[in-house]
Amino acid sequence: MHTTKEMPKTDHRENITxxxxxGKALWEDNNCIGCHTLIGEGAYFAPELGNVFYRRGAGxxxxxxxxxNGWMKAQPLRIPGRRQMPQFNLNDQEIDDLADFLKFTAEMDVNSWPPNIEG
Ligand code: HEC
Structure with a gap:
């Protein structure tokens, strides 16, 4: 009961455009969660993206x-010894949509999770 009442205040659903x-559909269709976590949920192969808006965009x-745009187009970086991210061949609009989805996620009030900026 408490959660249901409080959620609209913390998830900022009014910001869903x-x-x-x-962006959320692209996130799901491309299985980003198969390697990444979002607010702690997902796979532990690649960085947490719940706060990447602050980490790489300075908010x-x-x-x-x-x-x-630069990141998605540059993949895979092929740096020896580093885990690789695939090339998804997304267009500029799709990358903007993903950026907007990750911005929305970062702006949800999730009790300051993850605990540090590097995820
Ligand atoms: C096969 C695994 C895999 C999948 C699937 C994947 N990624 Fe990644 N991603 C990585 C890895 C590994 C890194 C870190 C690479 C590095 O640091 O060189 C990364 C890094 C990133 C970063 C930069 C994070 C940071 O802190 O600098 C972003 C943003 C990102 N991925 C977005 C996405 C999105 C959006 C999708 C889905 C369209 C996606 N990734 C799907 C493996 C994956």
């Missing part, structure tokens, strides 16, 4: 979209 919805929407 069509772009956030498209700035334009900075983060630019980071995401």
């Amino acid at each position: 069509e772009s956030v919805e498209r 700035n929407h334009e900075t983060f979209k630019a980071f995401m």
Whole structure:
């Protein structure tokens, strides 16, 4: 009862736009959770992305979209000894949608999880 009452105040569902919805669908269709965690849930192969908006975008929407565009297009980095992320061949609109979804996720009030900026 308490959770149901409190959720609208903490998940900021009023910030869900069509772009956030498209980004969530892309997140699911491409199985990002198969390697990453989001707010602690998922796989432990790759970094937590619940706060990547603050880590790589410094909390700035334009900075983060630019980071995401560069990052997604540069994969795989092929740096020896480092885990690889696949190339998903997403277009600019799709990458923006994913950035908006990750921004939305970062702005949810999840009791400051994860506990540090590096996830
Ligand atoms: C096969 C595993 C795999 C999948 C699937 C995957 N990633 Fe990754 N991702 C990685 C790895 C490994 C890294 C870290 C690479 C590095 O640091 O060189 C990474 C890093 C990232 C980063 C940068 C994180 C940071 O802190 O700098 C972002 C953003 C990201 N992935 C987004 C995504 C999105 C969005 C998807 C789905 C479209 C996705 N990833 C799917 C393996 C994966």
